Amino acid sequence: MSIMNDRYHSIHMGCFKSSKMRRVVGLTFLFIATAVMQVQASTYLQQMTLHEKNTSLENIFRLIEKQSNYHVLYDKLDIQKAGNVTIDLNDGSVEEVLNQCFKNQPLSYRIFSSTIVIKKDPAKAEKLPQQQQVKGQVNDDTGQSLPGVSIKIKNAQGGTTTDAAGKFALSVPDLNITLVFSSIGFTTQEVPLAGKTTLNVDLKTESKTLSSVVVVGYGSTRKSDLTGSVVAVKAEALAQRPATNVEQQLSGKVSGVNVSTNSGRPGGNTNIVIRGANSINSSNNPLYVVDGVVLSNGVTDVSPISYLNPNDIESMNVLKDASATAIYGARGANGVILITTKRGQSGGQISYSSYASISKMARKLDVLNSAEFDAVQDASYRNAAKYDPAGFASGKYRDPAAIRKSLPSLYDANGKAIYDTDWQKEATREAFSQNQNLAFTGGNAETTYGVFMNYANEQGILRESFLKRYSGRFVFDSQIKPWMKVGGSLTFNNVEENRVDNGQGGLNVTRMLIETLPIVPLRYPDGSFGTNAAYPDMEGGENPVNLQLNRKDLFKTQSNIGNVYADIKILKDLQFKSTLGINVVNQTENFYSGRFLRQQSADVQGEADITDTRTNYWQSENYFTYNKKINDNHRLEAVVGISWQHSDRNTNKSGAQGFTDDFYQYYNLGVGAVPLAPTSGYEKYTFNSYFGRVNYTIKDRYMFTVTDRYDGSSRFGNDFKYGNFPSGVFAWRVSEEDFMKNSKVISNLKLRTSYGLTGNSEIGQYRSLSSLENSTAIFGGTRASGVGINSLANPDLKWEKTGQFDAGFELGLFQNRISIESDIYYKKTTNMLLDAPVPTSSGYTSIYKNIGSLSNKGFEFSITSANIKSKNFDWSTTFNIAINNSKILALGDANDDIFPDPYFLSNTNIIRVGESVGSFYGLIREGTWGTAETAEAARFNAKPGDIRHKDVNGDGQINDADRVILGKGTPTGYGTFSNTFKYKNLDLTVDIQYSYGNDILNLSRHSAEDRTGQANSYATVLNGWTPENQNTMIAENRPSLAGYTTTVDSHMVEDGSYIRGRNLLLGYNFPSAVTKKLKLNNLRVYASVQNFFLITKYTGYDPEVTTYANNFSQGITFFDYPKPRVFLLGVNVSL
Template sequence: MKKNTLQGHYCLKSPDLKQLFRIMRITTFLLLVCIFCSFASTSHSQNMRVSISKSSTQLNKIFSEIEKQTEYLFVYNNQIDVNRKVSVNVKEKQVAQVLDELFRDTNIEYMIQGNHIVLSSKENKQEILQQLRRQISGVVVDDNGEPVIGANVLVKGTTTGNITDVDGKFSFEVPDNAVLEVSYIGYLSQEVSTKNKSILKIILHEDTQNLDEVVIVGYGTMKKSDLTGASGSVKEEALAQRTVTSFGQALSGRVSGVNISTNSGRPGGRASIRIRGNSSISVTNDPLYVVDGVILNVSTLTNGTSPIDYLNPNDIKSVEVLKDASATAIYGARGANGVILVTTKKGEGMGTTIRYDTDFGIGVLPKKLDVLNAAEFLKLEDLAYANAQKFDPEGWQNGNYKDPKLKRTDSRLFDSNGQPLYDTDWQDETIRNAFSQTHQISVSNTKGGDSYGLSVGFRGEDGLIIESYLKRYSARFFMDSELTKWLKVGGSLSYAYQKERQTDSMGDGGITVGRQIVEALPFLPVRYEDGTFAGNNDYPGMEGGNSPVQVAKDRNYTLETQTMLGNVYANITILPGLEFRSVLGANIINQKSNYYGGRQLIWISSPNGSASIDNNRNNSWQFENYVTYHKDFARAHSFTGMVGLSWQHVDNSSSTASATGFEDDFFQYNNLGIGTSPTAASSANAYGLNSYFARVNYGYKSKYLLTATARLDGSSKFGQSNRYAFFPSVGAAWRISEENFMKPATAISNLKLRASYGLTGNSETGAYASQGSLGNYTTVFGSSKASGIGVSSLANPDLKWEKTSQINAGLDIGLFNNRVNLEMDVYYKKTTDMLLSAPVPASSGFTSITKNVGSMSNKGFEFSINTVNITNENFSWETTFNISFNKNKVLALSEGDDDIYPGPDILSSSNNIIRVGEPVGSFYGYKRLGTWGTDEAEEAAKYNLRPGDLKLWDRNNDGQINDMDRLIIGKGIPDGYGTFSNSFRYKNFDLVVDLQYMFGNDVLDISKHSAEDRTGIANSYKTVLDAWTPENQNTMIAQIRPTGAGYTTNIDSHFVEDGSFLRGKNLVLGYTFPSELTKKISIKYLRVYGSVQNFFLITKYNGYDPEVSDATQTFAQGITVFGYPKPRTFTIGLNVSF
């Protein structure tokens, strides 16, 4: 029965939910019992029982047996005769009862104090007790003599101890001759003897070498010096120095090989994160996120959001980025895109800590777009009328064109001379100073092996564009309890609620606030005197459109998200070095989006208003168990082995309802039934994953290191014969600096060669991709309709995983006691068996089927250097620089290697292309050569064009411009990117300066489509002032003509600009108050700071910001259409702990 039950839990069939909930209830009950026991640990220790059967055995051996079976330690002096022989035969007796028998009719008395059993003769009992525990005190300082606040001071081998106060001082009772262990993050730990000492001064030295730093890896931890793979870290100290409001900001620029691009400057705008390039075409390229051991479901949520977007950055302790196969293969089928491990904060030191963090910010627009003012627009309108007589004399004679001066009679807009009454700057009217605030309070307590904590936070942020905002409420609880020497339990639970109002998503007809900022006529007011909004349609002959202010106010789109992330665990020490860990985790996400576009908005496709409601639910459960064994032997060998299994179940559901045509705006989206054409739809899916994994680490004399991992994954998404796949990896390292022949090279403190190879996969395809799908169909029989269900996509039972192989070579160098650290990696990554649509015979009734075809490669180089330039008592200066290069190439596609057009599809065709031999998602369009000149009139006529028209390249010289002339015109993926950071400290002041750069990337600014070719029907960029004239024929802007005669829907090279940039990313100046001042008001730590984000930008790009992408599309980095601008944010903040 046990065997069958275990198989049931780990099968690929749909899980028995009743059984699952039963397991959860039992696990929760056991956890609560354990928690209860942790508070009863003292009374429990008083009742510990032992079983001993010894005959004529020395007393000290009986003591050893009791120590083995309990947590007690015996304390006595040489006056106690421990060689006396006794006989004991007890079974499950309390320790106190055993001691009573041992010392009956003797001169020995005992006393139990905590986990110590103190023995003394009746004559010197008080003397022994006095010697047993005595008061010590001391201070912990750094190399500069400054107090180290919050250092851990513990009696070695026990949990007895304290943490240093704001002066670095500590005081507590210790056993005689105790040895203290003193530690603090960033410093080398020390052991200090208390023999014959009652007052101590302990100096902690800064850990510049940091080779023994413990880093998080999949299912465990390792010393940094033992790593064979490629990874990067972002520590709590780096996060604390900067103003971070999102996970993307926390990671941006901190780790080489990680390309982060933001899709919008609005509050809540998502960051697109790519580790070592794109590895897939049809499935996700997002990395795998693991938070405190819980794998987040990466299924795309509303508007391309990700579960990691809702993690409170103030709760993050560290981020580890796993990049090569040696590091990621332990996650097998989900490791192809890299893995990001997030560890959240726990208790701080010993005792209780209350911390409050707050900041207040204001965001401003760094740069304005150059658009025509009222006088310039009207001048061009007059010019367009004058040009009409030249380019269309027949139409002129027929009266097709009217003098625009004749229509400037609206007294609300023009005076009696036809001069405009207003000159409105729509950027000033629509973009504001954006205020923000953050508050976070946390309480934690640590005592011995037990700790718990609670934090609550709030983030409120206005967007630069009016009406846009974000509000996020978060809470988190954690608990860890060491119940016994062999059992530790704990867990955490976090909750977040976020509501955001967005103004940058596309509306009907492609109308957005950003677009109307450019196209709204500059001589219109925001409102007329009667309070009604002005719009482009108030001026005859214009393309209809409301002002950006009205669009922002009357177009209401809100997104509400609730997330819950939790885990409970039990860690059991079976034998010294042998541990078992069991973790149950859950990630639950509910999203609701509401939309209403008012009746007064002038749409192209939805008159009289439109509304919709969308609901998404995503649940993910996982249960993992693994055993770890570690052993050092023969003073040369180190071995760590780990083996485990994992089960995960994910279910998703969604529903949507919409309607158009409302009588009024009163109900908005709250009563869709009153619309004239309501619609509804819903869907649901579920899938499961079973996994078995193992890892072996071996080291010889800390010089020769080997890591081997393996994972077997099975997924319900794939065909019956291909559900399981094996993902192995191997990595090796040679620490050359540990060799004897390197000893003369004293300047080299670390030199390590690394190499690895392995396989990973990508399983994030549809839940039923291998099974095909059914759809609803309607057909007509005679005069009546009949509906039914039929096959809508073909099944493929042979469908299997995408696989990515990766080879990596790395070199780590440390110089001058590791004050200079360099890391270099080169890699080649190849993805095969990509999931793509392949054509099928027309006789099948279908056009395509999903198959494993196609391949893609990424190769690159990563370099980072960290230097401690100066460090002394009053001043320190540290520099970090990293740079990454990646080259992506499509190797093969489906049969025939036909091009793929992934979108987004804006205007008349796709804007990017996937083509063999090219980077994935390259921009695709025509090449604009300029404009036709007067001396080219005859040639232009062959294309039905005339001088002043745009001149596109006839690539195949067939006398016509069509799809055959399109070509790759740019790419959004950069050739290289990185950061350059400097941090300074002068006494109590600290300064951080972060610079970010990117080069070799382009921006496809489709905004130019509307902002430069609608000169007769809407406002434009000022670039149209350089339009073609007989005197100015060497230009990229067509002749100004009325009624939108220059309108085009073609994407061409003129829309592509150099997107390279150098950005001042962070500038932070802080001051930490001296402890001798703060202690007077019972404050442990107090820091104030001011910061500027995005404090400068150097780029050739003419738009708001070159760092753009469309997060709802996989290959849209560098594509923008009237994007939301990024703010320059000024912030002041406070960190205080008690």
């Protein structure tokens, strides 16, 4: 039996219960068998010619099989004890070959027909020298121990790796051999033993820019060999910003990746967009792949990676251009983020990390205090006679002075407010949070394992808000045969979060922080909560603290991510990998609103709801990798494979109203007197894909890559379920040319250009089909139920496609102490899916069609420099910037404007051909009408003191025809400026981020500024129009019943540009002299301040904000969760 047949036999003997899996393995079996037979078909030659110097016996056996019809059977452990051989033989027999090779070897052989059996020869073994043990220590060039360094015997079998302390022990056949030490990020070093049994080896750090390994789709490569626009962010860079959310750690790390943390809620509400939005109705989220497993989107507005433990992550690789993302075809248009988690290490190590933090409100908004509130009420009452004389004369408005006299619980005998409540103080807190990580890793050179555990408890600055996470992960990898490696991982995350800022009708906690009256107390002496209802004619919801205590919106998410793989070496240059992955997500929303919460649930005596959603996803992927160095000048790498993916989702919701007590909440819906109609749903989709990639390199300087993926999705029409997504790229390493090799300035220069097609399949299920809905009607006094068609079918529904051109360069100067990378790109999305209008005679208003297109063009630039690098002091700088401009190119045949949600009194957004994506839409506020303009104001039914809007079309009236584009919520440019200073064992990182060119539509100005007299207001109303203050943008104070503006206008649009101190971190690594005394490998302590300063013109809590979840509402805010400033202390230790 040959080596090849032994592999073949091992695969054939696997047991698979699933019929689908049997078919998959059957195909794999057929591919391998065919490859084997083709290799063996031409080997029937008996005379052999071998000229090999100091080579392994295993290589000799391969040559024998290649040049003859003999199959060699041996035990790997036996030949590992044999030394290398040198043979010089022309036209020799197999016996001559074996006799030469086995001289002075502890082996013998026998030939049975066409099979050669190799076995141990005890008699020879006694005469041979015994194995000797070599021990040693491996450090880096700073003296720090290096775990996981690979140590191999040069030109022979045998090897090991260093343990967690950098130590190793290895048995060698003699003391005149050479050991090879290698580790990622360090220069490989060969060390002759020269009779020594103890070694101390220092590995030199290799240029990180060129040697770092970058994960790409279905493989990995060195940065120097990369042809696409891919950026790798390692665990060390992520750890510089401790957080419970990995997306927050990624923010600012990669040029062209806009990470917006849109809420201060624990865990944040983070949105990631790579190189601009590509779609209007489909998702713009990148594709997330964790250890090869695609993560399905959650059922809430939280991305699927928000629940991952950041400490589990080894690296994040961001694929930006089409040449990199085309391998993911139909889901690559928005970019791809590949996440690789940490694996086990040989030698055994225990690691523990912990941090604790205090979060404080970073910025408070200026609202009316009690005295100011009363003054505004008095002025509003007086002005009511001007704006509503008839109502004023009829007694429609009450004198605030009389009101104050009638409220002894709120005002004293002199009409002065008893209370002056600061609701931003009462409803917030200094929040304590903690994060604990514990990891165990171990194993040997063949098998490694790892166990990783995490507990995180992040308390929000709004009372009662929190996020708690418990997670565990187990990984293993085993080289069970020289030609087979298997492994897998299983990750479990359990997350609970209370979203106190969610609310009905917008009357939630964050709004009531501003609009609850300062004259009412947190609690009255009898313990009851104070509310706006105490003051006549006041609108507004419940006391915010009462909301926090008696209204719960508890989300529980359990996610399981698992995968197993088998990596099989079929030939020297050919490998096969088979993977099976799952992602199961269970989400439960438990909601309860108490019986006495004003304008929430008091009218229904409390309401409880439970929503359960389960998402099941599995994938099976099988692919071959061929990596051949043809000669010194040519290398070929090819990947070809197939993928099956399936996802289904079940949703069930039930609820009740009419509770006699708040005790049961959602724990016992049966207590509610009024059960709500239950709802349920089920949906599924499937993917079938075929993919391939070919990389061809000439002289390590000319690199060509061609990629293609053929995807099929059940989401589209019968004739359009499949789509093809190809790409091509050329890269030129100019620095490898002879005329550049001696340059003392340029150490690396690579030029690259690419073009490719990717797709977007992230639409709802069954959009190509007609949907049904239940309905009821009354006929003759009898209730009847039925089912009708709710939407039109479109069997021609097909993929959105994005074509992307990219050109870039990578430049290293002065031995790569300065590294520069830059790209320009142009993306065009066609077949964009939109709701197109249809004739009303059809009975429907629209049909989902491929009719639109948009473009994104941009520029990216990043530079990293080692400014100072000395024995005791280092200073490095990173700066990046990304500029993106989007434009709508087409919206169907008529190019009609589209007004997407949210609809806030009037349309807030517009999608218009020729304009930017995410544009705000409304009237232009020019100021207020003055007394000198009384006659002109009257033409517009206005008075001096009213808001003055621009009559854009000059028709003498203000209406929708005067609405224009007011700004856009997406930034023109954004980036990071970061500096790291190291002095001996002390390090300081200063991380600053910036964004410019974006606007914010602050809709809270409508509620808290334009509507005086309904609730509390921003202090800006003190700058309202008066006869003495006519040059103002704010209308004269008046009761809301006397009239106020109800449309979106330019006064609500603010400059959203900012410069933020994202993170300030000071750390100290204890020297080895201390750690050795403590019997530790490493010990580090650090302190950090996050969000430590903010420079902006925006008047709200924070300019990095978005309230609504649809694609083009970035930058629209309506009372959001304030962002905190975080003070943090942490420690990392390993032993």
